[in-house]
């Protein structure tokens with residue numbers, strides 16, 4: 001049977017599929033050629049990430065297709081309900097990138113706590129002429145250990161981030177309207193395990209006591225963090241959004257930075273992607289990444305092997 005991985009797949013995924021007897025094609029076929037290619041080459045499994053779209057017309061025109069697979073979480077680019085109605089399996093890998101996103105958030109937090117985002121911009125410009133001045137400017141860093149992390153959205157990534165925080169010696173408080181509590185099991189290198197039971201509390205209580213706040217909610221109609229929420233936060237709070245553009249009001253964020261309410265913030269996602277507002281890109285209190293939360297070798301490997309094992313389970 002043939003698998004077309006139209007937006008690429010990790011080598012580990014290819015190996016697992018080939019071992020099970022599948023032929024894996026990694027050519028990127030242009031969207032308008034896709035139907036023809038699938039039919040002419042008897043493709044049984046179409047794997048995509050976010051670039052290729054799989055709409056009704058393709059589903060109707062390719063009766064030989066058995067599985068549509070999405071490497072990653074969101075399936076906005078696939079007509080999932082329609083495909084299932086037509087008897088196709090639609091699979092994804094929702095858990096594969098959770099820890100990678102969590103580590104990116106902490107990369108930002110450690111950086112913001114010691115002004116690395118700023119220092120990395122200024123050292124090339126003034127590191128030789130104003131070393132002492134910069135040393136003074138970055139003298140009031142803080143440690144994460146002993147601080148409180150507030151997690152908004154306590155699902156897969158929220159919990160993975162909480163585990164990193166616990167490992168770093170932070171207290172964790174969390175808000176999730178659809179979850180009362182969660183058991184987090186931390187695994188150490190030598191096989192030891194420690195479990196923490198965390199009960200969620202109100203959003204207001206989280207905002208009031210957190211030194212660091214991180215968002216891990218799905219896309220929403222309304223902002224989760226807007227002007228009213230910033231008002232509740234501690235002065236000097238540090239915030240991260242690696243969830244979705246549009247869950248934090250970017251204008252309110254910039255205002256909260258200017259007023260000193262927010263000491264620094266990390267953004268991996270933006271209201272306007274792929275062209276974030278220039279006011280954000282130029283803001284020296286922001287630590288910025290271009291939506292790279294899931295972009296690690298390990299996450300891509302897990303995505304590939306998880307897709308392969310689901311395909312083998314479904315088709316044999």
Ligand SMILES: NC(=O)c1ccc[n+]([C@@H]2O[C@H](COP(=O)([O-])OP(=O)(O)OC[C@H]3O[C@@H](n4cnc5c(N)ncnc54)[C@H](O)[C@@H]3O)[C@@H](O)[C@H]2O)c1
Nearest residue numbers: 153154155156157158176178216217218219242243293294
């Ligand atoms: N930065 C990246 O590269 C990257 C990578 C993967 C996923 N994501 C994003 O991360 C987010 C979380 O993903 P996940 O896999 O943890 O999802 P998940 O479904 O496992 O968890 C989301 C949680 O948010 C809760 N929730 C819903 N509305 C809420 C609200 N208004 N306030 C508080 N909690 C709320 C839900 O009950 C759920 O427990 C998604 O938006 C996803 O798109 C980003």
